[in-house]
Amino acid sequence: xxxxxxxxxxxxxxxxxxxxxxxxxxxxxxxxxxxxxxxxxxxxxxxxxxxxxxxxxxxxxxxxxxxxxxxxxxxxxxxxxxxxxxxxxxxxxxxxxxxxxxxxxxxxxxxxxxxxxxxxxxxxxxxxxxxxxxxxxxxxxxxxxxx
Numbered sequence: 001x002x003x004x005x006x007x008x009x010x011x012x013x014x015x016x017x018x019x020x021x022x023x024x025x026x027x028x029x030x031x032x033x034x035x036x037x038x039x040x041x042x043x044x045x046x047x048x049x050x051x052x053x054x055x056x057x058x059x060x061x062x063x064x065x066x067x068x069x070x071x072x073x074x075x076x077x078x079x080x081x082x083x084x085x086x087x088x089x090x091x092x093x094x095x096x097x098x099x100x101x102x103x104x105x106x107x108x109x110x111x112x113x114x115x116x117x118x119x120x121x122x123x124x125x126x127x128x129x130x131x132x133x134x135x136x137x138x139x140x141x142x143x144x145x146x147x
Contacts, residue, residue, distance in 0.1 A: 026053045026107055057107040061100065065116060068096050072123055076130075086131035093124050 025048040034041040047053050075089050097120060105113065 023048055026057060028056065053107050054109065057104050058112060061104055061108065061112075061116075064096070064099075068092060069119075069123075072127075076126070086127050086134065089127040090124060090131075093120055093127070096120070 023046065025046045028045045028047060030043070034043045035045060036042070047056060072089055072092065075085050078085060097117075100108075100113070100116070
């Protein structure tokens with residue numbers, strides 16, 4: 001485990017630390033196999049500063065949220081008006097909620113959580129409404145033809 005030195009004479013230089021392992025913080029993983037810092041290969045970086053953690057996690061969550069919104073809009077607009085597509089929308093919303101709850105809640109601010117929660121509730125209500133409409137439409141068509 002390494003720590004980047006902040007003292008004036010050695011600013012930006014890495015020093016080896018053993019006691020950092022027990023510190024609370026957010027572990028940043030890399031998309032590649034490792035980060036390269038001063039020629040050293042570093043696989044994970046633990047961020048300890050609360051404001052830095054908040055900004056990093058907020059950026060990660062916003063990217064995932066925008067991607068989710070894009071996917072959900074495509075499912076809403078799709079020509080496949082089946083009950084299965086609305087079930088998929090509801091499942092993705094619940095999966096995202098659980099991911100936020102389990103991984104990122106400790107690092108995000110309350111107002112950010114409320115804002116995302118409200119948007120997700122609105123999408124969830126719309127998906128449930130469309131699902132009920134599809135079920136009612138299917139029931140009307142099947143009941144009318146059974147005579």
